Amino acid sequence: MQNSLLPTESDRGRNREDLREHNLSTVVGLLHRFGTLSRAQLTSSTGLNRTTISNLVAELKALGIVFESQSVGTTGVGRPSVMVSMSGDVVAFAVNTAFDATTVGVVNLLGQVLMKARRPNPANLSPVMAVQIANDLIIHLRAKLAPGTRIIGVGVAIPGQVKVAEGIVRFAPAFKWINAPFGPMLNKLSNLPVFIDNDASLGCLAERTMGSARKYKDIVYLFGGTGVGGGVVIDGKQLRGATGYASELGHVRISDSDVEDHSGLVGTLESAVRRDNLLKVLGLKAANEDELEAAILSTESQEARSEFHTQIDALGVGVANLVNIFNPQVVILSGFLASLFKFDQERLLAGFQMHSLVASQEEVVVIPGRLNANLLMIGASELPIQALIEAPSSISHMPLTKGRKKS
Amino acid sequence: MQNSLLPTESDRGRNREDLREHNLSTVVGLLHRFGTLSRAQLTSSTGLNRTTISNLVAELKALGIVFESQSVGTTGVGRPSVMVSMSGDVVAFAVNTAFDATTVGVVNLLGQVLMKARRPNPANLSPVMAVQIANDLIIHLRAKLAPGTRIIGVGVAIPGQVKVAEGIVRFAPAFKWINAPFGPMLNKLSNLPVFIDNDASLGCLAERTMGSARKYKDIVYLFGGTGVGGGVVIDGKQLRGATGYASELGHVRISDSDVEDHSGLVGTLESAVRRDNLLKVLGLKAANEDELEAAILSTESQEARSEFHTQIDALGVGVANLVNIFNPQVVILSGFLASLFKFDQERLLAGFQMHSLVASQEEVVVIPGRLNANLLMIGASELPIQALIEAPSSISHMPLTKGRKKS
DNA sequence: GTGAGTTTGTTGTTTGAATTGACAATTTAC
DNA sequence: GTAAATTGTCAATTCAAACAACAAACTCAC
Incomplete structure (x- = not known):
């Protein structure tokens, strides 16, 4: 084989597990966009069989990503379909390190901002200090989370160019940062998966998901x-x-x-x-x-x-x-x-x-655009949420807040 | 459901057939890029099992898309792996309707231009005339094809903006065409699947595949x-x-x-x-x-x-x-x-x-760029070839040239 | 209120694509 | 010539999705 033409990731084949993960992903993606859907709607949207949707939803329920409820009100002839909704117990942290202040929010899978905390930045903010502030606010908010809440990760919005795959801030003119390993540092402190991207790109994601x-x-x-x-x-x-x-x-x-x-x-x-x-x-x-x-x-x-x-x-x-x-x-x-x-x-x-x-x-x-106050909170949270949507079963490795939730 | 937020094609689930088609597609895509690969190389590139590759290749062989041959020369320890190559009996027509002339070529799955025919365009070329000329050249070349050759479609390069999904030339300043249904017309005449795109976009595809x-x-x-x-x-x-x-x-x-x-x-x-x-x-x-x-x-x-x-x-x-x-x-x-x-x-x-x-x-x-003479032939042929790669089993519906090929 | 018609959920069975394990085939290395 | 390594093949296994049949829960007409 010509070693200059290496096969890439997209040349991978798929097996039954990938198939399952893809279908789980499809269901979670739909629910993320639409909030709540009936099992019947999931069936018609995906083109999958009733039985399959039933199994997929059951698995997502076991993973704690979704919950089911009885449909309310009239829906037409026939047996009413079970409603499926995103769990409120699964959240992401959103970090916006802006010039004047750092804001951290807690966002659930529906894109709702549950809590927010803000701290002004000192002058000449260094990457280390920025990460410290972000982590402090995360700890602060984490303590307030209901017991049994599952955290899927941290999304960070940075005003600058970001090497996404490595979590490195390549250049942030506002802070004069060059090659700051923001992602790895915050990951080490928070012990959570960290995703970083440019703030405007995340604003775009936010308007796409919720705006x-x-x-x-x-x-x-x-x-x-x-x-x-x-x-x-x-x-x-x-x-x-x-x-x-x-x-x-x-x-x-x-x-x-x-x-x-x-x-x-x-x-x-x-x-x-x-x-x-x-x-x-x-x-x-x-x-x-x-x-x-x-x-x-x-x-x-x-x-x-x-x-x-x-x-x-x-x-x-x-x-x-x-x-x-x-x-x-x-x-x-x-x-x-x-x-x-x-x-x-x-x-x-x-x-x-x-x-x-x-x-x-x-x-x-x-x-x-339609979003203002929570634009970057929603956008930043989209990063870990998208990661969850791409691989729903990965959630089983995510940390749970201490204490026991009433089942 | 909010009817303003319709689920799209990407929300479809996948079943076993889709899985199979995806893996067939992956193998065909690899072979298109690399020309010839051993079954062992396909196994490691795709991450699939030996047995699975064996089955996939057997199916592609039955479809006439690939053929197998003994490996030549030394390959290291162990039993030598069977080589898999793209069939030379499967071709696409490439049409380049340029300002001064129309060129049509026959391109095989390896991106090799097997034949070419060219005819000058008259002044004030109308869409109908252009389609007629293209079809004449297609007929001319089609007659020269070896018996048993399978034709997967026609790719057309147009100097203008093209509504790709509908095959309509929205605006071609060189010809002063507006909303010319080039694709549907050529499809009707040639009775082949027709794909159209902008010439520069196809030049890009050509450099990606072969340049x-x-x-x-x-x-x-x-x-x-x-x-x-x-x-x-x-x-x-x-x-x-x-x-x-x-x-x-x-x-x-x-x-x-x-x-x-x-x-x-x-x-x-x-x-x-x-x-x-x-x-x-x-x-x-x-x-x-x-x-x-x-x-x-x-x-x-x-x-x-x-x-x-x-x-x-x-x-x-x-x-x-x-x-x-x-x-x-x-x-x-x-x-x-x-x-x-x-x-x-x-x-x-x-x-x-x-x-x-x-x-x-x-x-x-x-x-x-590296390609010159055959740039747009290769680029245009990429359109039907990409369609074949996306759905390899669709080839069974494609026309075969008359006569009987020696098996 | 009742029964027909409609739609959805559930259970047991079937299907089929990928995997696994065992073994045969074919090469290199010593 | 034998051991080690790699690949091909066959039979059996796995498991996600589909299917078939039936039960459940609703609307509507009367």
């Missing part, structure tokens, strides 16, 4: 915060790239300008569409999302409105480029990009249409 | 012909987008210029990196690939070299953008883009590095 993009499977997502980040979902799967750095949509060069963005690249979308300029023309020192949006939508200043128009035009080019490249079903604008969108939707769409191919633009919708 | 990108599974491909087209492979799978228009990488706006490209978009990569300008500064009226490359590499004209530099700088920006977006393992430059790359590789790489993120650029290689 504006639930209906879609080909999604381009742009988030405007300090900088501009992005996420992409293709055929239901997150775009990660060879090493996990993909979907840096803010760093696409769209003009000849030599204005720098936060990573030092010139003429990029992030260099043209920027929150700091919005604050400046609005005369604001600082503002949260809602305050900024209110100011944008209410200002009468011509200077400010002119700046909005400039930024909207640049955003239109950025969106057009991404539509030409990805031909998505939907483009989600989040953060202050959603505010710009609301300020002058027509202008944005006109600019977008001017710069994208007719065919690609005709079936795409551009809409604002 | 420079064989080793990689995350690939960005740029082709410079009349215009600039692109193709993307993510984790071994072609990027198609929601309707099939994805990877229009030439139409990404990279500057403030208002120069139009062939689709009327301004400031795009295609508007800046253009063959016609190269020909002009070189004083050429027309040239094939090799002539153009020779002229580029040998000219002493300062005006020409200055134009090359301008185009290379634009190409550097384009490549940087794509690396930021996709984080691929490799970027393949094909057509005259490969010639520009060869003209001044350092300048291109320097420009690319200036405009891409450090992390994303550090593990990517930029290389020229």
Whole structure:
């Protein structure tokens, strides 16, 4: 065999166990998206036999991932079907290490944020300190969990480029981190499986699971915060790239300008569409999302409105480029990009249409994101949840909180 | 159930038949990539049992997709393993409807082009005429096929945007076609399964299967012909987008210029990196690939070299953008883009590095394409071949050429 | 209220793809 | 020539999904 052409993981064959795991995975995935489904609905969605669904659900019940309940209300003729729901006793920790503060949340399998804790970050936050803070908050929340709660892992959202497979933060400009092994360190402290990814990519996952993009499977997502980040979902799967750095949509060069963005690249979308300029023309020192949006939508200043128009035009080019490249079903604008969108939707769409191919633009919708406060909590929790969905029986190795739950 | 959240195809469960088909598919896919493998190699690559591989190969042999032969030469200790190869009796037709001519080829499962036929296109080629010409050439070649040859379908490369699922050419600027149902028409005439896609996307597939990108599974491909087209492979799978228009990488706006490209978009990569300008500064009226490359590499004209530099700088920006977006393992430059790359590789790489993120650029290689003459023959044939790989047992429904083959 | 019709859950049986174990075949190494 | 190693083959086993038959629980028409 030519040793330069090695067979990859996808060349593996499948046996009966893989078949079973796949079907378990399919059921868990459906329940995660839909919350509660009847066994009859699972049967028709999966195309599997009644008996098989019955067995699969029984196994998931034994694993503690789902529970069954009687259907309430009328459902039509015939024997009412048993309802299957995600267990509330299975949770993931979500960590968002942002510039100003670290937030940790407890999220259940339905994407509900059960608890949250926040601690401000010190200046010059080092990776070690960041991991320590995250772990402290995890310990704090873990103590409050009901006895018998099963923890499937920790998902971490980082404002920077992440080597996903190894859990290494390759470069986080906000903290000036280079090659910080955040994942392995937090794993060692917390003794839990840790998954890390870029914050914007996780925002995209959140909108797909619980937000504006639930209906879609080909999604381009742009988030405007300090900088501009992005996420992409293709055929239901997150775009990660060879090493996990993909979907840096803010760093696409769209003009000849030599204005720098936060990573030092010139003429990029992030260099043209920027929150700091919005604050400046609005005369604001600082503002949260809602305050900024209110100011944008209410200002009468011509200077400010002119700046909005400039930024909207640049955003239109950025969106057009991404539509030409990805031909998505939907483009989600989040953060202050959603505010710009609301300020002058027509202008944005006109600019977008001017710069994208007719065919690609005709079936795409551009809409604002829906999630705000819990965006990154939900997004980060998706990482361990997706891992659970891919291999449901792995849950039997996960730790259980001390104490005994009433059965 | 919320009817706005319908379960999709990927929510289907799997049964034993799907399991079998998947394993057959895995074996065929390996053989397509590697040509010939021993049963022992198949066993270790797939992780399946010896007995299972034996059964799978026997079934594929019965389907006529593979054949077995004794291993030649020494292979080490132990009983020598039986070699398994792709059958030479199974072929696909490849159609390339280009501006000046239509080319049809016969390609076997190993990606070898067995025969080729070409006919110039008349001016103002209509879709009906194009289909007629393609079908004539198919009939011509079909008559020459050895008796007993099995035909799995037709793959068509079109210079334009294609609604892949429906086989409709949405827009082909070279022919001024709009919504031409090329696929259904050719299917009706030829009575064969027809698959259509954009030519650059198929060039990408070809380089992945038989060319420079064989080793990689995350690939960005740029082709410079009349215009600039692109193709993307993510984790071994072609990027198609929601309707099939994805990877229009030439139409990404990279500057403030208002120069139009062939689709009327301004400031795009295609508007800046253009063959016609190269020909002009070189004083050429027309040239094939090799002539153009020779002229580029040998000219002493300062005006020409200055134009090359301008185009290379634009190409550097384009490549940087794509690396930021996709984080691929490799970027393949094909057509005259490969010639520009060869003209001044350092300048291109320097420009690319200036405009891409450090992390994303550090593990990517930029290389020229390797396939030339048969690029689109191989690429187009990949469409029916991929369909066969996905569902190997479907071959039993495929037509056989008349006559009886010696068994 | 009753019975017909409909849909779902359950139980026991069947099916078939992959695996296992035992043994034969064929090579290399000494 | 014999031992060790690797591969092919056959019979038996395993087990996830499907199937068939029946029971359970509902709606609807009367």
